[in-house]
Amino acid sequence: MGRYRVRVATGAALFSGSHNRVRLRLVGARGAAELELRPRPARGEEEEQVLDAPEDLGPLRFVELRKLHWLLDDAWFCERVAVRGPDGAEAAFPCYRWVRGERALRLPEGTARLAGDSVDVFQQHREQELEERQQTYGWTTWREGLPLTIAADRKEDLPLNLRFHEEKKQDFEWALNVVTLEVALKLVYTFPRPWNRLEDYDQIFWGQKSALTERVHRCWKEDEIFGYQFLNGANPMLLRRATSLPRRLVLPAGTEELQAQLEKELQNGALFEVDFVLLDGIKGNVIHGEQQHLAAPLVLLRMEPGGKLLPMAIQLQPPSSSSPTPALFLPSDPPPAWLLAKCWVRSADFQLHELQYHLMNTHLLGEVIAVATMRCLPGLHPVFKLLAPHIRYNVEINARARSSLISYGGIFDRAGSIGGGGHIELLRRALAQLTYRSLCPPDDLADRGLLGIPNALYAHDALRIWEIIARYVEGIVRLFYQRDDVVQGDPELQAWCWEITEVGLCQAQDRGFPASFQSRDQLCYFLTMCIFTCTAQHSAINQGQLDWHTWIPNSPCSMRMAPPIIKEAVTMDTVMRSLPDIWQTCLQMAGTWLLSRRQPDMVPLGHHKEEYFSGPEPKAVLRRFQTDLEGLEREIVARNKQLDIPYEYMKPSHIENSVTI
Structure with a gap:
C-alpha cells in the first residue's frame, strides 16, 4: 500500500472557488488511483487530503482533474496540485488555469x-495539448498591414485563460466610469466659459496628478524641459546623435550663421536630431466637422557640456512642390512662434509615442509573443514556463483597445489629429519600419549614438535591466539546452520562432527577426528581447503618460490649425486656436490617467507567484534574478536622490511583470 498526501491550491481572485465536486486521479509509472475531493478548496485556500492507494504508483506522471456538476457548471481556478508520495518526495503539478465542464x-x-526528452506518455500529452491549443488560440488579421492578433472579435470571445480575473475586470471598469464622470464634470464646469488663453487650461487641471505633472505645468515652455523629454520623458525612443546634417533639412537664405553653428556642434559630437518623417503625408482627422492637422517636424538639438539638451532649430514640414522652402523656427524667433513650433513637435511626439512605441512596439508585439507561445509551446516546455508570467492580461487589454481606443469611433477618432484612419496608416508604417535591433537596447542605443551619455537615464536603466534579464534568461536556458545542436533540434522552439517572425509579424525576417534559432546565444538574446519588451520597455513608455501628457499644451493630442508658414504672423491667439479644444483636452487628460495609473493587482518584475518550474535549479535562477533587481533598485533610489528630476520609470519595483494596461 502507498500513502499519498495531496494538496490542492485554489486561486485567490474573486469567483476562483466553486461548489462543484472535483474528482482527482493520480497517474504514476506503475499504476493509477482515484479519490474525490469533498468539499472542494475555497477561494484562496489550500486543501490537503490523504489517499491510501492499493500499491505504490511509482514516479508520478500526471494528476487528472475532473469537475462534476448537476445543474450549474461553476468554474474553478486551480493554481497547483502537490503530492507527497510514500518515499517522502513531493511532486508538483502547476495548473494556473480555469477548470470547467466535465472533461478531464x-x-x-x-x-x-x-x-x-520525454517518455512516451509525456510526448503524447504535449502533442495532444498543442493540437487543442491551436484550435483554441487562432490568428486573425484585424487590419491589413498590421501584426496579426488573436482570433476573437470581442473580449468576451477570448479564451477563458487569457481573460482578466474578476478584480482586474471590476477595477478596469470602475476606472472607466471614473474617467467618464470626470470628462462630464469638466465639460459642465467649463460651459459656457471662453477658451482663448493658456490659463484657461487651469480650469480643468485637477484630478489625478503627480509632482512631475505639476512641474511640467509650471515649466513646459522652457527649452530645457523640451529637450529633456527626448532623453528621459514619455518617449525616449526618437532621439539620435547626428552623424551629418539631415538630408531633409532646408536652410533658408540668411541662416549661414546657424549652419556654421550646426556644423560646429556636429564636429564636436554634440548635435542630435529627432525626425518625425513617419507622419509625412498622413491626412488629419475631422472632429465635429472641424479639420485637424498633422506635421512631420525635424528637430535639431545640441548637448551642452553640463548635459542639458537644448533645441537649436525646428523645421515643421518636409519640402514640397507647393512650399520648397519650409519655415525654420529658431529660439530667437518671437516667443509665440517658437512656442507654437515646440507645441507642434510635442503633438507629433504624442502621436508616435502612443501609436508606434506604445501600442505597436509593446502591446501588439506582446500579443504576437503571447499567441505564438500558446500555440507552439506546450506547458512542459521550459520556454513556456519562462514566458507564461510575462504574457498575463496582454491579450485582453489589447482586445479592449481594439474595441474602444483605436476602433472606428474610438478615442483616437474622437480626440486625436491622427484618428479617422490616419492612426491605422501610421501603424502600418511603424510595422514596416520595425526592426529586431530597434527592440534590443544594446543595439538600438548604439545605433542612435546614445551610449555613454551621463544624463541619458532611460538609456542607462534600459541597459542595466537588459543585462539582468539576459542573465536570468541565460540561467534558465542553459539548464535545458546544453549545446547549440539541442536548440537547433527542438521542433517546438523552432515553430514558435517562425510563428512570431513569419506569421504574427507578417514576414519580418527581412527586418532582422530570426525565423529559426541556431545557437543558445541567439535564443537567449531573443528571449531577453521578449521579456524586456513585455516588462521594462512597456514600463518606460507607459508610466510617463500621467507626468508628461496631462498638461495638454505640453503634449497636444491634436492641432486644430495648419502649421504656420509666416513666423511673424503667429500670436498667442494662434497658439490657442491650434491647441486642442475643451472636449479633446478632457478626453486626453482622462485617458492618460486611465492608461498610466498603477494597477491595484500590479506584479513587479520577477515577483510572480506562479511556480511553473519544478526542481531547485530554476528556482535558484529566479532568486538570483530577484536579488539582481533589488540591487538595481537600490542603485536607482540612491541616484535619484541626487537628481533634479528623478527618473523612476525603470525602477524594478515600478516595472510590471507583463503588459496589463
Whole structure:
C-alpha cells in the first residue's frame, strides 16, 4: 500500500472557488488511483487530503482533474496540485488555469522537458495539448498591414485563460466610469466659459496628478524641459546623435550663421536630431466637422557640456512642390512662434509615442509573443514556463483597445489629429519600419549614438535591466539546452520562432527577426528581447503618460490649425486656436490617467507567484534574478536622490511583470 498526501491550491481572485465536486486521479509509472475531493478548496485556500492507494504508483506522471456538476457548471481556478508520495518526495503539478465542464484536465508533473526528452506518455500529452491549443488560440488579421492578433472579435470571445480575473475586470471598469464622470464634470464646469488663453487650461487641471505633472505645468515652455523629454520623458525612443546634417533639412537664405553653428556642434559630437518623417503625408482627422492637422517636424538639438539638451532649430514640414522652402523656427524667433513650433513637435511626439512605441512596439508585439507561445509551446516546455508570467492580461487589454481606443469611433477618432484612419496608416508604417535591433537596447542605443551619455537615464536603466534579464534568461536556458545542436533540434522552439517572425509579424525576417534559432546565444538574446519588451520597455513608455501628457499644451493630442508658414504672423491667439479644444483636452487628460495609473493587482518584475518550474535549479535562477533587481533598485533610489528630476520609470519595483494596461 502507498500513502499519498495531496494538496490542492485554489486561486485567490474573486469567483476562483466553486461548489462543484472535483474528482482527482493520480497517474504514476506503475499504476493509477482515484479519490474525490469533498468539499472542494475555497477561494484562496489550500486543501490537503490523504489517499491510501492499493500499491505504490511509482514516479508520478500526471494528476487528472475532473469537475462534476448537476445543474450549474461553476468554474474553478486551480493554481497547483502537490503530492507527497510514500518515499517522502513531493511532486508538483502547476495548473494556473480555469477548470470547467466535465472533461478531464490532465496536469503533467512540473519538471520542464524538451520534445524528444520525454517518455512516451509525456510526448503524447504535449502533442495532444498543442493540437487543442491551436484550435483554441487562432490568428486573425484585424487590419491589413498590421501584426496579426488573436482570433476573437470581442473580449468576451477570448479564451477563458487569457481573460482578466474578476478584480482586474471590476477595477478596469470602475476606472472607466471614473474617467467618464470626470470628462462630464469638466465639460459642465467649463460651459459656457471662453477658451482663448493658456490659463484657461487651469480650469480643468485637477484630478489625478503627480509632482512631475505639476512641474511640467509650471515649466513646459522652457527649452530645457523640451529637450529633456527626448532623453528621459514619455518617449525616449526618437532621439539620435547626428552623424551629418539631415538630408531633409532646408536652410533658408540668411541662416549661414546657424549652419556654421550646426556644423560646429556636429564636429564636436554634440548635435542630435529627432525626425518625425513617419507622419509625412498622413491626412488629419475631422472632429465635429472641424479639420485637424498633422506635421512631420525635424528637430535639431545640441548637448551642452553640463548635459542639458537644448533645441537649436525646428523645421515643421518636409519640402514640397507647393512650399520648397519650409519655415525654420529658431529660439530667437518671437516667443509665440517658437512656442507654437515646440507645441507642434510635442503633438507629433504624442502621436508616435502612443501609436508606434506604445501600442505597436509593446502591446501588439506582446500579443504576437503571447499567441505564438500558446500555440507552439506546450506547458512542459521550459520556454513556456519562462514566458507564461510575462504574457498575463496582454491579450485582453489589447482586445479592449481594439474595441474602444483605436476602433472606428474610438478615442483616437474622437480626440486625436491622427484618428479617422490616419492612426491605422501610421501603424502600418511603424510595422514596416520595425526592426529586431530597434527592440534590443544594446543595439538600438548604439545605433542612435546614445551610449555613454551621463544624463541619458532611460538609456542607462534600459541597459542595466537588459543585462539582468539576459542573465536570468541565460540561467534558465542553459539548464535545458546544453549545446547549440539541442536548440537547433527542438521542433517546438523552432515553430514558435517562425510563428512570431513569419506569421504574427507578417514576414519580418527581412527586418532582422530570426525565423529559426541556431545557437543558445541567439535564443537567449531573443528571449531577453521578449521579456524586456513585455516588462521594462512597456514600463518606460507607459508610466510617463500621467507626468508628461496631462498638461495638454505640453503634449497636444491634436492641432486644430495648419502649421504656420509666416513666423511673424503667429500670436498667442494662434497658439490657442491650434491647441486642442475643451472636449479633446478632457478626453486626453482622462485617458492618460486611465492608461498610466498603477494597477491595484500590479506584479513587479520577477515577483510572480506562479511556480511553473519544478526542481531547485530554476528556482535558484529566479532568486538570483530577484536579488539582481533589488540591487538595481537600490542603485536607482540612491541616484535619484541626487537628481533634479528623478527618473523612476525603470525602477524594478515600478516595472510590471507583463503588459496589463
